[in-house]
Amino acid sequence: MSISPEAVAEEIEDRVDVDDTGGGGEVGRARVRKEDQRLITGRTRWTDNIVLPGMLHIVTVRSPFAHARITAIDTTEAKASPGVMDVITGADVKDEQGALPCAWPITADQKSQPHPAIAVDRVAFAGEVVAVVVARTVAQARDAAELVDVDYDELPAVLDLRTAAAGGDLAHPDLGTNVSATWVFDSKEAGTGDDVDAAIETARAEGIVLEREYRQQRLIPSFMEPRSVVVDPTGEQMTMWSSTQVPHILRLMLALTLDVSESKVRVIAPDVGGGFGGKLQVTPEEIITFLAARRTGRPVKWTETRSESLLSAHHGRDQWQKLTLAATKDGTVTGLKVDLLADMGAYLGLVTPGVPILGAFMYNAIYKFPAYRFTCENIFTNKTWTDAYRGAGRPEATFAIERLMTELAVELGVDPLEIREKNWIKHEEFPFASVCGLEYDSGNYEAATARAKELFDYDGLRAEQKRRRESGDTVQLGLGISTFTEMCGLAPSRVLGSLSYGAGGWENASVRMLPTGKVEVVTGSSAHGQGHETAWSQIVADELGIPFEDIEILHGDTQVSARGMDTYGSRSLVVGGQAVIMASRKVVEKAKPIAAHLLEAAVEDLEFSAGSFTVRGTGKGISLGEVSLATFAGHNLPDGIEPNLDSDATFDPSNFSFPHGTHLCAVEVDTETGQVRMRDYVAVDDIGNVVNPLIVEGQVHGGLLQGIAQALWEEAVHDESGTLVTGSFVDYTLPTAADTISFTTDRTVSPATSNDLGAKGVGEAGCIASTPAVVNAVIDAVRHFGVDDIVMPCTPERVWSAIQSARAGGTSETTPEAQPHFVEGEPNQDPGTGAEGGTR
Amino acid sequence: MIPAAFDYLAPTSVEDALAALAEHGDEAKVLGGGQSLLPVLRMRLGDPSVVVDLGRIDALRGITDDGDHLVIGAMTAYVDLIASEAVREHATVLTKAVEEVADPQIRHRGTVGGALVHADPAGDVAAPILALEAQLVITGPGGERTVPASDFFTGLFETAVGDGELLTSIRIPKHTGWGGHYEKFVRVVHQWSIVAVAATVRTEGGTIAEARIGLTNMGLTALRARSVEQALVGCEVSEAAIGAACASAADGTEPPSDLNGSADYRRALAPVLTRRAVLAAAGG
Numbered sequence A: 001m002s003i004s005p006e007a008v009a010e011e012i013e014d015r016v017d018v019d020d021t022g023g024g025g026e027v028g029r030a031r032v033r034k035e036d037q038r039l040i041t042g043r044t045r046w047t048d049n050i051v052l053p054g055m056l057h058i059v060t061v062r063s064p065f066a067h068a069r070i071t072a073i074d075t076t077e078a079k080a081s082p083g084v085m086d087v088i089t090g091a092d093v094k095d096e097q098g099a100l101p102c103a104w105p106i107t108a109d110q111k112s113q114p115h116p117a118i119a120v121d122r123v124a125f126a127g128e129v130v131a132v133v134v135a136r137t138v139a140q141a142r143d144a145a146e147l148v149d150v151d152y153d154e155l156p157a158v159l160d161l162r163t164a165a166a167g168g169d170l171a172h173p174d175l176g177t178n179v180s181a182t183w184v185f186d187s188k189e190a191g192t193g194d195d196v197d198a199a200i201e202t203a204r205a206e207g208i209v210l211e212r213e214y215r216q217q218r219l220i221p222s223f224m225e226p227r228s229v230v231v232d233p234t235g236e237q238m239t240m241w242s243s244t245q246v247p248h249i250l251r252l253m254l255a256l257t258l259d260v261s262e263s264k265v266r267v268i269a270p271d272v273g274g275g276f277g278g279k280l281q282v283t284p285e286e287i288i289t290f291l292a293a294r295r296t297g298r299p300v301k302w303t304e305t306r307s308e309s310l311l312s313a314h315h316g317r318d319q320w321q322k323l324t325l326a327a328t329k330d331g332t333v334t335g336l337k338v339d340l341l342a343d344m345g346a347y348l349g350l351v352t353p354g355v356p357i358l359g360a361f362m363y364n365a366i367y368k369f370p371a372y373r374f375t376c377e378n379i380f381t382n383k384t385w386t387d388a389y390r391g392a393g394r395p396e397a398t399f400a401i402e403r404l405m406t407e408l409a410v411e412l413g414v415d416p417l418e419i420r421e422k423n424w425i426k427h428e429e430f431p432f433a434s435v436c437g438l439e440y441d442s443g444n445y446e447a448a449t450a451r452a453k454e455l456f457d458y459d460g461l462r463a464e465q466k467r468r469r470e471s472g473d474t475v476q477l478g479l480g481i482s483t484f485t486e487m488c489g490l491a492p493s494r495v496l497g498s499l500s501y502g503a504g505g506w507e508n509a510s511v512r513m514l515p516t517g518k519v520e521v522v523t524g525s526s527a528h529g530q531g532h533e534t535a536w537s538q539i540v541a542d543e544l545g546i547p548f549e550d551i552e553i554l555h556g557d558t559q560v561s562a563r564g565m566d567t568y569g570s571r572s573l574v575v576g577g578q579a580v581i582m583a584s585r586k587v588v589e590k591a592k593p594i595a596a597h598l599l600e601a602a603v604e605d606l607e608f609s610a611g612s613f614t615v616r617g618t619g620k621g622i623s624l625g626e627v628s629l630a631t632f633a634g635h636n637l638p639d640g641i642e643p644n645l646d647s648d649a650t651f652d653p654s655n656f657s658f659p660h661g662t663h664l665c666a667v668e669v670d671t672e673t674g675q676v677r678m679r680d681y682v683a684v685d686d687i688g689n690v691v692n693p694l695i696v697e698g699q700v701h702g703g704l705l706q707g708i709a710q711a712l713w714e715e716a717v718h719d720e721s722g723t724l725v726t727g728s729f730v731d732y733t734l735p736t737a738a739d740t741i742s743f744t745t746d747r748t749v750s751p752a753t754s755n756d757l758g759a760k761g762v763g764e765a766g767c768i769a770s771t772p773a774v775v776n777a778v779i780d781a782v783r784h785f786g787v788d789d790i791v792m793p794c795t796p797e798r799v800w801s802a803i804q805s806a807r808a809g810g811t812s813e814t815t816p817e818a819q820p821h822f823v824e825g826e827p828n829q830d831p832g833t834g835a836e837g838g839t840r
Numbered sequence B: 001m002i003p004a005a006f007d008y009l010a011p012t013s014v015e016d017a018l019a020a021l022a023e024h025g026d027e028a029k030v031l032g033g034g035q036s037l038l039p040v041l042r043m044r045l046g047d048p049s050v051v052v053d054l055g056r057i058d059a060l061r062g063i064t065d066d067g068d069h070l071v072i073g074a075m076t077a078y079v080d081l082i083a084s085e086a087v088r089e090h091a092t093v094l095t096k097a098v099e100e101v102a103d104p105q106i107r108h109r110g111t112v113g114g115a116l117v118h119a120d121p122a123g124d125v126a127a128p129i130l131a132l133e134a135q136l137v138i139t140g141p142g143g144e145r146t147v148p149a150s151d152f153f154t155g156l157f158e159t160a161v162g163d164g165e166l167l168t169s170i171r172i173p174k175h176t177g178w179g180g181h182y183e184k185f186v187r188v189v190h191q192w193s194i195v196a197v198a199a200t201v202r203t204e205g206g207t208i209a210e211a212r213i214g215l216t217n218m219g220l221t222a223l224r225a226r227s228v229e230q231a232l233v234g235c236e237v238s239e240a241a242i243g244a245a246c247a248s249a250a251d252g253t254e255p256p257s258d259l260n261g262s263a264d265y266r267r268a269l270a271p272v273l274t275r276r277a278v279l280a281a282a283g284g
Ligand SMILES: Cc1cc2nc3c(=O)[nH]c(=O)nc-3n(C[C@H](O)[C@H](O)[C@H](O)COP(=O)(O)OP(=O)(O)OC[C@H]3O[C@@H](n4cnc5c(N)ncnc54)[C@H](O)[C@@H]3O)c2cc1C
Pocket: A730, B029, B030, B031, B032, B033, B034, B035, B036, B037, B038, B039, B054, B074, B075, B100, B101, B102, B103, B106, B109, B110, B111, B112, B113, B114, B115, B116, B117, B118, B120, B122, B123, B124, B125, B161, B165, B166, B167, B168, B190, B191, B192, B193
């Protein structure tokens, strides 16, 4: 069954308020995404849909131990199993597999453990690949994988972040320490602000000092499409399809890691079903599939199971934040000190060490305080490696400061919105140089907050809260606030260089004019659910005056889009979109002399609008399509002009962009059970100008729920031996639509100055802002019992325990029992006790 | 995830199914809706060499009115149960419980019989079956026998259904005029019960005349909360009175501790959820 685009459009118009018509142009119009039909019906090239003649299949054998020495691997039986073509161990590919790349060494003396795609003599987390079976069918590979016999000698596993930081057992004995790197930013030293120690000292004497510790639990990105890789060796050329966010980076890294010529490697990211940062990686499985294809000379596919994905695709967050906030008695913040422990897991991924650094510049958020020091220790543990996850560093920072601002308000007995307003940058103060040395180009926190308050009925809800408290209602109401900003549009290459990131932050685009007047746009951005095909088409339609339908967006294939920096960090529109604009304008510039020639007019007399060149003051004109055809024919071109309108542009932004917003949240807490129910959520985001409001809505709603999920539901839990307990969606409690409410969203507009669209990026905003809004609301609901913190996720039991122990006059911290839901065959409880034949 | 290879049999009668089980002994595994068995096979926690699919046995599917009883075929899918007006009228608590099972996909595939034989203590069917004092009809090589719900669940994932036997139907005494409610406590909607309470209640003029309570996930099997049932008799339908009667709901239970809650927490939830279930069932 196929769904017509018209039916989809109708459905959306029924449900979504699409009153934006963008003032007549394509940009600003709430268009239904042109890629959705094929994505939603699945009739497309997901990597796992790709079937090549003679293709073999890989199944992995993974370590059940968090830390162990591999003493022997017997593959004899597996090799003899039906259909098996190869069984590969780490020892087999020890030299050729190289070490997986980390592109972000944050300090010169950063300690790093080489990360083999297949472990050779030691495993450092449960889930690390120790062998792979290559067979004719997946079923045969799976059967044979059961027969690979691995002997391990268990080593002490380092699992707790704070313990690991303190020393003791080592995640990697050879490194002699669990600390990978220590990174410091100090506003006094950087010359961007004052001395934080002095600020704290002063505040201790005559102001107020808040000291708090917050936990950013470990999360699992949980993209919809499990990862999949296909490698096709054809002669010397290796073609890899991978469900990746970063085909361009992947190609380069494959060449560097495996010592093959970059020119012999083609990487294709066909349609990719989500990533959230989880596919911003060069993975062991990509290397392994490549090696297997090279060894067997046959196409090879690897597709992960969901459990494999939860276990081995990189995790996110996992930090402890120690915070010291200094303020005057009237609530003016004077300084913030952040001491962070960040769990790298067992290995450093592509940007693992840099994730906390992306947060380092955001702890000051929308506020003006003058003194700041951030110290981060990156710590190794024997758990799945961590890396970027939606927001990467910035949600953690935002959470910390937004929780603190609320705590400060409580401490001083003022409204939490008031304390924020007192400290935030006023709209007339932009551009503003932050205490971290960033230049915030635009923003209007007053406007966003005023709009949010209007939509939220803040005063009415406060009155209801008071009533419920006074009547001792079992259901208490809590209001939470989060005002946030983020740096996105990664990033000016020079800044990345100064942070020792291994690559630039530019983006490339090219425009190809076809003879019939249709257009192909090649972009280096690599969409994996963001709707680039639609948004880019809208941009080009306005630039070139070509109908939306006549524009095709090509991406995600290094042979088609040779240059690209891919998609992450809310960068595609603000960097890649700008490159598309520049390339489009170059086409117009190239077409102009030809148009003038054909119109027998002077170039200076031509103007271009709505897809046509016209001679000023006359009715004479020619469309870009006609110029394109004439250029293709080449029969009548001005002397010395090349018969080609195609163009290419690369944009390196001069600054980040700084979306911001005010989010207000109301929750109901059932004090008898600890259950938290979302009641209202208002998000007013300022993301600058908008290309497609419908896509923006999608990004915001999804982002909000993902952030709310950190507050309430999600956590990767390991047991005391280092096994991932939340190894399936039965135990990793991902919310679905049924768990959420309808969000109220709106926007204010302070255009960015760093790109012609005035756009700021929206991919991460919702996810950054919502977590602290929800936790602030939960605490607000139970604050009167004496609760001032609950560890995330705020599970019913944790909320309930917090109320219980606050009532009893203590504080408590409950950590869940590391037990999955029962699985038949593996009872986690002794059936010999307690049962009384179903009755008692 | 791919299960180990197995042979697949799809008999069309109970006799043939029993014959297949007799022939293959403990090498064989019965397939109902597959919503519990398939995960086990796919994770390779079990590897039967023969799977006997009951899906083609029409006689095992459907709901019939037998006068005093409703008879539900073991292979009746959750959705068919939810759609049944007879069940909604005469065994309300069962409808309410089954509406809360997992998600729509699983409710389309999963069967009542499979759920009962699987006997997961967090499963939502056992508690209402206990509360309704159903009779479970088990058929084996020697013919049929009927086991009361109170004797059916014998341990964690263990029931009175023996090797070579099938659960064929469930006989539920009609609870016409009884109120019913299933109070399921979860963190996310599609989750297994952390704790749940099945209550079926008969009221006479503002007081409770009879009440039966089944607890989900408060031990290795679903349990009857008999002390609460007794305390509820004669109780006025008010939050305070019912709350007091339900206070002992967790007494003597040994609930599990897992990611979703400690045993202590579950013990604290049980009286609250029981009160809510009874109040809703009593229309309070
Ligand atoms: C993601 C997920 C979430 C779930 N959430 C819930 C939930 O919230 N609440 C809930 O109650 N359940 C839940 N379930 C389980 C679901 O209800 C299953 O359908 C049910 O437990 C088993 O029913 P089935 O028909 O699928 O049985 P199957 O999986 O086919 O069989 C289960 C067991 O019973 C045996 N069996 C089946 N039928 C018979 C028979 N007639 N006679 C003898 N033996 C038989 C099988 O051999 C097997 O051992 C969930 C399942 C999944 C996969």
